[in-house]
Amino acid sequence: MDFTRRDTLALGMGAVALTVLPFRVNAAVDDVIAEFTGGATMADSGVTLTAPEIAENGNTVPISVESEGAVAIMVLAAGNPTPGVATFNFGELAGAHAASTRIRLAGTQDVIAIAKMADGSFARASSNVKVTIGGCGG
Amino acid sequence: MAEGVKPRVKAPSSAAAGEAVVLKTLISHQMESGQRKNADGTAIPRSIINRFTCEFNGKSVIDVKMEPAISTNPYFEFEAVIPEAGDLKFTWYDDDGSVYEDVKSVTIA
Amino acid sequence: MKFKAMTAVAALLLSVPAMTLADPDEDSLVINGEIESVTETAAPAHLSDVLDTIYSGWRFREDETQQLQMDDFDNPGMIFADLGLDQWNKVEGEAGKSCASCHGDVEESMKGVRAVYPKWNEAAQEVRTLAMQINDCRETNMKAEPYKYTSNQMTNMEALIAVQSRGMPVDVAIDGPVQATWEAGKEIYYTRYGQLELSCANCHEDNYGNMIRADHLSQGQINGFPTYRLKNAKLNQTHDRFRGCIRDTRGHTFDAGSPEFVALELYVASRGNGLSVEGPSVRN
Numbered sequence: 080m081d082f083t084r085r086d087t088l089a090l091g092m093g094a095v096a097l098t099v100l101p102f103r104v105n106a107a108v109d110d111v112i113a114e115f116t117g118g119a120t121m122a123d124s125g126v127t128l129t130a131p132e133i134a135e136n137g138n139t140v141p142i143s144v145e146s147e148g149a150v151a152i153m154v155l156a157a158g159n160p161t162p163g164v165a166t167f168n169f170g171e172l173a174g175a176h177a178a179s180t181r182i183r184l185a186g187t188q189d190v191i192a193i194a195k196m197a198d199g200s201f202a203r204a205s206s207n208v209k210v211t212i213g214g215c216g217g
Numbered sequence: 218m219a220e221g222v223k224p225r226v227k228a229p230s231s232a233a234a235g236e237a238v239v240l241k242t243l244i245s246h247q248m249e250s251g252q253r254k255n256a257d258g259t260a261i262p263r264s265i266i267n268r269f270t271c272e273f274n275g276k277s278v279i280d281v282k283m284e285p286a287i288s289t290n291p292y293f294e295f296e297a298v299i300p301e302a303g304d305l306k307f308t309w310y311d312d313d314g315s316v317y318e319d320v321k322s323v324t325i326a
Numbered sequence: 327m328k329f330k331a332m333t334a335v336a337a338l339l340l341s342v343p344a345m346t347l348a349d350p351d352e353d354s355l356v357i358n359g360e361i362e363s364v365t366e367t368a369a370p371a372h373l374s375d376v377l378d379t380i381y382s383g384w385r386f387r388e389d390e391t392q393q394l395q396m397d398d399f400d401n402p403g404m405i406f407a408d409l410g411l412d413q414w415n416k417v418e419g420e421a422g423k424s425c426a427s428c429h430g431d432v433e434e435s436m437k438g439v440r441a442v443y444p445k446w447n448e449a450a451q452e453v454r455t456l457a458m459q460i461n462d463c464r465e466t467n468m469k470a471e472p473y474k475y476t477s478n479q480m481t482n483m484e485a486l487i488a489v490q491s492r493g494m495p496v497d498v499a500i501d502g503p504v505q506a507t508w509e510a511g512k513e514i515y516y517t518r519y520g521q522l523e524l525s526c527a528n529c530h531e532d533n534y535g536n537m538i539r540a541d542h543l544s545q546g547q548i549n550g551f552p553t554y555r556l557k558n559a560k561l562n563q564t565h566d567r568f569r570g571c572i573r574d575t576r577g578h579t580f581d582a583g584s585p586e587f588v589a590l591e592l593y594v595a596s597r598g599n600g601l602s603v604e605g606p607s608v609r610n
Contacts (some may be wrong), residue, residue, distance in 0.1 A: 135388040136556035136610050139288045156286055160252055163284035167295075170277025174237030174296025178279065181288040183250070211540030221478070223409055227399035241399040245406065289559035290402045 108155055108162045108191070115153050115166075115193060116201045125202030126152060126194035137184045137210035145177035146194035146202060152178070153195075157205075158188025184210050222246050226307055228321035232299040240271065240278075241294045244309055244317060250285035266291060266317075268310040273323075274303035299323050349535040350385035350544075355604070358398055361493040363602040370599040372500060376531055382601050383544040383553075383609055386535070391556065394608040403485060403554035403606030406478075406561050410486030413479060419470025428467060433490055440484075440491035441603050444592040446503045453507040455588055456484055457563070475583040481561045484552045488605025496549050496603060498595045511593025514586060520577025526594075541610065547598040548591070550607025561606055564591050 126146040134140040144152045144167065154164040167178045184190070191205040227241040244266070251263030265285055271278040278297040297305065302325045309317040355363040365382035373380070384392060398404050414425045414432050429435040443456040450462070457480050461472035473480040500508045515526045529538060530546030537543070552561045565582035568590060572579035580586040 131388065131390045133388070135391045138559055139556040141390045141394070143294070159286055161284065161286075164286040165284060166282040168277075168280040168282070170272070170279055172273050172276045172278045172298045172300070174239075174298050177295065178281070179292075179294040181292050183286050183288050221409060223405055223412075225399065225405045225408055227397075241397070243399065243402055243405050245409070290405060292400070292402065294400075 108157045111153075111155060111162055112191075112193060115195070119199075119201050121193060121201040121203035123203060125149075125196065125200075126192050126204045128154075128190065128192040128204040128206050130190050130206040130208050132207075133209045133211065134184060137186065137212075139181045140184050140208060140210075141179065141181050142190060143177065143179035144192045144194075145175065146192075146196070147176055148196055149176045149194035149202075150197050151195045152176070153193045154182070155191040155193070156182065156184055156188060157191060159183070159185045164190075184208055186210050186212075222311075222315075222317055224307065224309070224317055224319040226305075226319050226321055228305050229323065230321075231324045231326040234325050235298065235300055237296045237298050238323075239294065239296055240305070241292070242269070242271075242307055242319075243290060243292050245290050246309075246311075248285065248287060248289045248291060252285070264312050266309045266311050269293060270308045270310075271295070271297065272306045272308075273297055273299065274301070278305075299325070301325060350381045353385065353389070353392055355382070355384055355392070355396065357396055357492065357604075363493055363604055364495065365601065367600040370596065373597060377545075380547065380598060380601060381534075381545055382549055382598075382604060383547055384550065384604065384607060386542045386544040387609060391608060391610065395604070401554070401606065401608060402559075403552070403561055403608060404489075406482045406552075406554075407485040407489050407606060409478075410482035410484075413483055414486060419464065419468035421467065421469040423468050425463070425468075432486060436487045436490040438491055438494055440488045440605065441494045441497050443498065444504075444588060444595060445499060448503075451503075453504050453588055453592055455564075455583075455591055456487060457565075457583065458588070460484075460487075476563055476566055478560075481552050481563055484563060485561055485606040488552065488603060491603040492605070493602050495600050496595060496598045498592060498599060500592075500596045504592060507589045508592055508596065510586075511589035511591070514590045515593055518575075519572050520575025522575045522577075524575045526571070526590075545597075546594065547601060548594050549598045549601040550604040550609065552605055553607045553609045556608070556610055564594070 126144065128144050130142040144154060146152055151166060151168045153166045155162040156164050164182050165180060169176045187209045189205045189207050194202045223245045225243040229238050232238050246266050249261055249264040251260060253261045255261055263285060267283050269281040269283060279295050281293060303323060305321045305323060307319045355365050357363060365385050367380060369377040369380045384395065394400050417424045440456065444453050447454045457475055460483055464470045464472050518525045526546060529543055534543050534545045548564050551564045555562050565587045568587050569579045569582060
């Protein structure tokens with residue numbers, strides 16, 4: 080195929096756009112989700128994921144999850160080298176079925192929370208977190 | 218046993234029977250993810266705390282499976298229901314087999 | 327196809343939200359619901375020609391980061407103050423003493439100490455940083471090995487001592503026997519270093535509140551040191567940070583514990599006179 084200057088420019092800008100877009104998706108994420116849910120469909124309400132819009136530093140990002148009536152909540156980072164972050168299993172003496180922690184994010188990506196409810200159904204929430212690199216960190 | 222691993226737990230010393238209380242736990246641990254590389258380019262092997270549990274008088278409050286994406290000096294905040302006087306036991310399990318523990322007693326107000 | 331692709335790409339690039347330039351925010355810092363921390367106050371007299379107001383670095387951080395400092399059980403730096411307390415009570419050295427043997431309860435004996443360091447030591451006829459004083463005590467009174475200046479043990483001990491001054495205003499002397507050192511520190515602050523030829527003042531006095539790439543520039547105050555940096559997930563001392571900053575100008579940096587950094591620490595501490603001691607604080 081012959082590339083005109085316009086073609087080359089468009090392809091070049093497209094490549095640049097791809098690096099700018101939050102395009103980090105890990106195929107392993109789907110596998111991990113499928114293993115947790117057994118392939119069941121996930122409702123898009125029933126679990127709340129709180130994460131900052133822009134992380135001050137990707138090394139320590141505070142997040143919290145909550146799902147009333149969940150027996151477990153799994154958290155994944157879709158753009159990390161491995162997607163697993165944590166799975167919170169609530170015991171019989173758990174108060175609110177919620178937890179907060181701090182996680183590492185390798186770059187801008189979606190953080191995903193999947194709740195397994197007592198009745199065997201599932202719910203999913205996700206949040207896009209921008210992770211900046213560079214500054215005068217020292 | 219990893220050096221300088223110290224837990225730090227916030228738990229109330231007393232609660233009303235049946236009250237849900239907020240617990241905060243920290244532990245100093247490098248949580249070496251296995252992603253970092255040495256100066257010569259070889260990977261530094263993974264060495265993390267892979268599980269955290271909290272029990273009250275032997276009953277489970279929370280059981281967390283932890284992956285390398287949990288930050289250094291892992292922090293968890295969660296709630297426990299206190300039905301009677303007793304002990305909250307916090308346990309961290311290290312990849313290297315070490316187990317770290319902390320216990321906080323709770324009386325009924 | 328060519329036109330549509332380029333328009334789509336251009337539209338996408340334009341829709342990425344711009345980073346907002348932000349001055350220090352309006353939040354107030356109360357630790358554990360009881361320790362009120364002054365994070366904004368009138369600049370000390372010696373800065374009257376360059377600054378009206380001084381701000382703690384806490385005011386330049388995102389809300390989530392600020393939260394981490396508001397409860398001693400959220401603050402990851404506090405585990406290291408705990409480790410410092412273990413060290414405080416540990417007998418070491420040939421004299422068979424621990425810090426506690428002479429100083430007793432750290433909460434009483436170290437109250438207000440952090441707030442006035444670096445300071446003049448009459449017996450030794452020199453300006454001392456807290457780390458220097460700790461090591462002098464260890465060598466002279468405990469007959470123990472000194473801590474390496476930027477070691478974890480030294481940083482833990484500094485954190486423990488800083489906790490005892492929380493909420494108290496930084497108040498380092500700048501005249502009398504320390505004056506020459508203070509002047510030397512001031513000169514370093516305004517000297518351009520490195521390939522990038524940047525001085526401390528270029529960023530922290532002329533440009534605080536602006537973004538330097540992805541970082542929100544503070545005034546470079548050190549009332550919060552030692553500080554837990556999210557970036558390396560551990561406590562950092564002032565001299566660690568000074569080294570990092572000068573290295574970032576692509577310059578050869580002074581060493582931790584060097585006379586240059588002692589002078590600089592005295593000067594920078596004095597720029598924060600009036601702000602509350604926050605250590606261990608949480609920063610980026």
